[in-house]
Amino acid sequence: MEYNSDFRHDLRIGKMGELLLGKLLSNTTVEVKLDFATYRTGNFYIEYSSRGKPSGIATTEADYWVLIAASEKGCRHKENEVFMEEDDILYLVIVSTNRLKDLCRTKYERKNVPGGDENTSLGVLIKATDLL
Numbered sequence: 527m528e529y530n531s532d533f534r535h536d537l538r539i540g541k542m543g544e545l546l547l548g549k550l551l552s553n554t555t556v557e558v559k560l561d562f563a564t565y566r567t568g569n570f571y572i573e574y575s576s577r578g579k580p581s582g583i584a585t586t587e588a589d590y591w592v593l594i595a596a597s598e599k600g601c602r603h604k605e606n607e608v609f610m611e612e613d614d615i616l617y618l619v620i621v622s623t624n625r626l627k628d629l630c631r632t633k634y635e636r637k638n639v640p641g642g643d644e645n646t647s648l649g650v651l652i653k654a655t656d657l658l
Contacts, residue, residue, distance in 0.1 A: 550590070550620075557588035557623075564595035565616050569651040571639065572630050576647040583623070583630055591626050594618045595654065619657045629656055 561570050570593045573582030583591075595616045621629075634650040641647050 554589035555587060556590045556592055556620075557586050558592045558594065560594045560596050560610075562596050562598045564593075564654055565597060567651075568654055569635050570595075570619075570654055570657070571641050571649045572626065572652055573642060573647045573649040574630065575649075576642055581647065582649065583627055586623055588623055590620055590622055592618055592620050593654075593657065619654065621657050626652075626657075 559570075559572075564570055574584040575581055595618070596610065597614045597616060599614070629652050630650045633652070633656050635653050636651045639649050639651055641649050
C-alpha cells in the first residue's frame with residue numbers, strides 16, 4: 527500500500543477495520559482465555575486434556591479464540607470473587623481455532639505441560655510471537 531498522510535484516508539481505513547472486527551465478533555463464536563504468566567514467559571498455555579479427558583482446544587466449538595496476556599498483579603481476590611481492571615490487560619490476540627489447532631500440533635514450544643487446577647490438565651505452550 528502506498529503511503530498516504532491524509533487523516534480522512536486513515537479514518538476510512540480504520541473504519542474498515544472496525545467493521546471487519548464487528549462482523550467477526552457478531553457472526554461467530556469466540557472462546558476467551560486469560561493467561562497470567564504470558565507476560566513473564568512469552569508463551570500461552572493451551573489446554574487439550576483435563577482429568578484424562580479431552581478438553582480445551584480438543585473440544586472447543588468456537589470459531590475463534592481470544593488469548594489475553596494479563597498481569598499477575600491485576601488478579602485480585604475479594605470474598606470468592608476475582609477482579610481485574612482493563613489496565614491489567616497487557617495485550618490480546620484473536621486467532622482462528624483452526625490456526626490455533628495447527629500451531630498446537632506443529633509449532634509448540636513444549637507439549638504435555640501440566641496445568642490447570644491442581645495440575646490435572648495437560649496443554650501445550652505456544653510462543654505469543656507465533657500467533658502474529
